[in-house]
Amino acid sequence: MDTVAPARWSARIGERLDEDGYVRLPGALDPSLVEDLRDAVDAVWSRERAGTTTAALHLLAFLREDRRFVRLLDHRPVIDVVAEALGPNIFMYHAHLDVHPPEEEPVPAWMWHQDGGIQNRDLETSPRPRMSVKVAYFLTDVSTPGRGNFVVLPGSHLRDRIERPASGTDLPGAIPILAEPGDAVVFDRRLWHMRSPNRSAVTRKALFLAYTYRWVRPRDDLRLPAAFVDGMTPVQRQLAGVDAGDPFPLWMPDRSALPLRDLLGNEPG
DSSP states (O other): OOBOOGGGOSTHHHHHHHHHSEEEETTOSOHHHHHHHHHHHHHHHHHHHTTOSOOOEEEESGGGGOGGGGGGTTOTTHHHHHHHHHOSSEEEEEEEEEEEOOOSSOOOOOOOBOSOTTHHHHOOSSSOOOOEEEEEEEOSOBOSTTBSOEEEOTTGGGOSOOOOOSSSSOOTTOEEOOBOTTOEEEEETTSOEEEOOBOSSSOEEEEEEEEEETTSOOSSOOOOOHHHHHTOOHHHHHHHTOSOSSSHHHHOGGGSOOHHHHHHHTSOO
């Protein structure tokens, strides 16, 4: 079972991440927030695709596009799950906004991958270390297969390699994540995953935020507008990486202020 209901979010999350490499969190975003974020995505999609012939969109560092996206940085209790996996000395180093309309004739392509890029070559242990956790927020209904679903191979986060079939992209044991609007999936970057073709009439819209340790360099050039930064809380500033003028606290957080640690440590119970 890949689902942990919000009322039972607990240490079971860590167990699921350790065992399966991912966990689905139903209802992570309330309906009004889903609608708000979907409106923001539609506005970005319209701007980015104006004058082009390509309808699909994969946009990095999307938080600078609309102030409404910033609230996802420290959205609770999802950020609690991320901090449980990595600890509080973290920031968001990578993010992307994805829009995938229906595909009339999807071109077969090998899309299975682990996140982390060059980390998967440079790190020499086996299995490689977790290093980062990514959150996928689904804004449209992908509760049935064939809608560009996020497809995972449970437990594969402990495998550095997978065997590629002679033809096609189907792997034994792979499952599509069936998510309602507002559901989130938290997954280990090492988990082998892909996006399936969208053969439905529904345009799939999702937002992805990846978190890692503050001593890792960012993958994206976030370039948040000054007006966005000025309105951020200390926790959001930490998670956006805009509080790190001096590198010392990144490596010695026990001797420095760490807003996320303070937030989670001051929770009752």
